Amino acid sequence: MPIASASSFTRVTGRPPMPPYSLDDFSFDLRRAVPPAEIWVGSGTGTVTQLTGTVCGVGGWFAPPYAAPDSRLTVSFEIDGRSIVDAARPGAGDRGLLPTGGTWRPDRLTRRGTYHHYADGELVSLAVESKLTPRHGSPGYELVLTISNRTGNTHEVVIEPELSAARARRVPLSDWGWVPPEAGSDDAITLTHDALTATVEPHGSVTFTLGVGTTDAPTTDTLRVWESRVAQAVGHLPTVTSDIPGLEQYYRRSLASGLVCWWDHPEFVTTPFIATSGLDGGALCAYAWDTGGYAPNVLSLMLGDDVLSIIESLLEADLTDRYAIAPDGTGLGVAYAYSGWSLVALARSAAAERSLDPALVARLYDVLITLDKGFQPDDQTGVLRDYGDQSNLLEMRGSGWEHVVASPNGERAWALETLAELSDVTGAALPADELRESAQQIRSEVIRQLWDSEAGWFRSRYPDGHTELAYSIQAFDVLRSGACPPDVADALVKQLRPGAFLGEYGVSSVSAEDERHYETADIDWSGAGAYTGEGPQLALTLWEQGRPEVAWDVLRRLLWMGEHYPYFPQDHYCDKPGAPATGRRINIIAGLAGAEAILTGLAGIRPHPDGSLHINPNPVAAGTIELRGLAYRDHTIDVVIAPGHTEITVDGRPVSPGQVVPPR
Incomplete structure (x- = not known):
């Protein structure tokens, strides 16, 4: 085989000016997922999973040394006094929030749902989106809910988050082996949030932010961490x-x-x-x-x-x-x-x-x-x-x-x-x-x-x-x-x-x-x-x-x-x-x-x-x-x-x- 001489190549110094792929290039349509359907996202210091079949529910999470495999966050809604549950059961007549799909990205999990019902002469038509992001540098996660009104009516919205009584277990780093750590009761897990009520104007939207974790320690922006990681890794x-x-x-x-x-x-x-x-x-x-x-x-x-x-x-x-x-x-x-x-x-x-x-x-x-x-x-x-x-x-x-x-x-x-x-x-x-x-x-x-x-x-x-x-x-x-x-x-x-x-x-x-x-x-x-x-x-x-x-x-x-x-x-x-x-x-x-x-x-x-x-x-x-x-x-x-x-x-x-x- 001929050997090319070093002088035949132009020297290229430094790293490429932009990474070849961005976070969006790794996005995945959750409607295409085959079993098993348990989907997780990670920040680099912690991970979290959805509650399967829900639009907003969150399951277990891990952020060494903390393990909270049995932690659960569920969310229900009131629209003008009418109760709407997440995780609606299949079958005709169910008046719950219905999942419509979502997108996985390395830094977050986005899910979407719909509620569309006509009753008592009024149409209530809402799109709900949740964005689940594990925290970086602090144990826990954030859940951002956006409710969009698809009609010309005004609605009063109340969200009702419920965090399970589970606590987090402290697991020494030396014990994180092949099997996921079991649940424990060392530290309390708390729910934080801003206002839980809002008025959604015609064709408008409102956003609610929930936080779940063991401490109020400051976190690093998970999105920025992931952008830096992708730039380095690829x-x-x-x-x-x-x-x-x-x-x-x-x-x-x-x-x-x-x-x-x-x-x-x-x-x-x-x-x-x-x-x-x-x-x-x-x-x-x-x-x-x-x-x-x-x-x-x-x-x-x-x-x-x-x-x-x-x-x-x-x-x-x-x-x-x-x-x-x-x-x-x-x-x-x-x-x-x-x-x-x-x-x-x-x-x-x-x-x-x-x-x-x-x-x-x-x-x-x-x-x-x-x-x-x-x-x-x-x-x-x-x-x-x-x-x-x-x-x-x-x-x-x-x-x-x-x-x-x-x-x-x-x-x-x-x-x-x-x-x-x-x-x-x-x-x-x-x-x-x-x-x-x-x-x-x-x-x-x-x-x-x-x-x-x-x-x-x-x-x-x-x-x-x-x-x-x-x-x-x-x-x-x-x-x-x-x-x-x-x-x-x-x-x-x-x-x-x-x-x-x-x-x-x-x-x-x-x-x-x-x-x-x-x-x-x-x-x-x-x-x-x-x-x-x-x-x-x-x-x-x-x-x-x-x-x-x-x-x-x-x-x-x-x-x-x-x-x-x-x-x-x-x-x-x-x-x-x-x-x-x-x-x-x-x-x-x-x-x-x-x-x-x-x-x-x-x-x-x-x-x-x-x-x-x-x-x-x-x-x-x-x-x-x-x-x-x-x-x-x-x-x-x-x-x-x-x-x-x-x-x-x-x-x-x-x-x-x-x-x-x-x-x-």
Whole structure:
């Protein structure tokens, strides 16, 4: 491939003058939402949810250290002495306020309703709008109600808010783990408001403001905080436009999934703090696995130099015995087999945009080696590791993908080889040759010991010699790690077919043809759907492996999500649109994997630790995709991908596909 010289590019200094996206670009029409319908908004220091089916009702909220999951605010109205209730029941004759829709935006939730009745010779026709905004810097939220008169009559309006007797619980930051905190009774929750009565003139409107929280402490304007956050987080990312139905919205909703995991609480271990989930108070912790494992390039572009603080905070925790950190940096859980690989992946992406300290690379090496030593070598050659049972892996509910498995042994090889690469780039003086040799040994043994050529799949082996053929999506991670020779790769990819791993609306975490391991209840790792990051990551893997047709076939099945979710849930079905109605399905940082697949897979924009950028797009017959304004090491890159051809410009100058943009 030709190498473009640094002199051939015009230097672009500083950040783009305006962010490529505004808050309105992430707006979502709530009428399009599919189950689960529980919608939350966050400020960066707190979150709050609606009462489903109401126009004005507000449910639980969280603002660490405060948890108020059982708090409820309901609102009723009097119009000229006539009572109007919110949350009207379906059916003829109900005289309540009727929901008509609404809009989610990262900073607020707007809902609308209508009341239109003719009685006793008078028409009462009102539009009601509520805007729910979590406070930033103070526990609680604000609810602004606007009542508009659609007739020429004058009405006397009284609003009647009712706050439940629930109190807020103080929960230490170290205790905010996977499960949302339970209710408690430590601090009173108060309701504040201005006047509750008003006269609404003909074709006029009136506004009421309600506040709910534990203190009267001053708050920061949530709107301004969000505008600043969006400018920082997406300022280096490209805009995406396309005539392919759903692609553009899928990209935006993927970015929104990352934005709602963004916390800037002053008492958290880092600012920003990137939570695994957090909108409903659960998984406010940060897992090394999905923080670095699903969208390291996009997340690094979003964070800028703050990515180094994120890596440092995870290294400070004892990941040899923990899988995540609480908001204050406290380690949580047990040793997780994927933690070391994920951290190395995030560090590799960070190195592509800035110089890494050799000491950081050395610390990564120490953590990875120590983590490896925590898992016993297998009893055949000692090269592979026994990664234990499901508590250390990805929690398939039945026996199958456990102990000596192809993944994450394959990822371990990739991580060792990548550390050697980072050592070469930074001068960290790691035993690079030894690391590369170990990586090759692991890859060879994964195939020799675990590949079943007759079945065309990997076996997992238990300590007593028992083996299982579990057709888990985790096998494709071995393909990504570089362990698969061509015949093995071909056999794996043959399994990607409808009725097996492919559903009309995504991929299954376990092949539907695997009668022993496939199930429909717990879908993220056991079948009938998948963890939200897995589908786009599989597509990215296939693009990386030079299989663009299959890659697009996987990604196109996910595009419906951009039309029907404000942000992506933890998991979703693959045979029907939607996610399970029970359990915690709120939001997930792995939703960023969609943007990662589009940027580094479909568009083929791949940063490397030496600072160079390789661009090799993958046209699809379905239509045209344009990426505009990627800011990378003071370059501005645009890519147009059309059927049969591509156009790439760097700082306004055309370059050829496959050409390398050198580091500055």
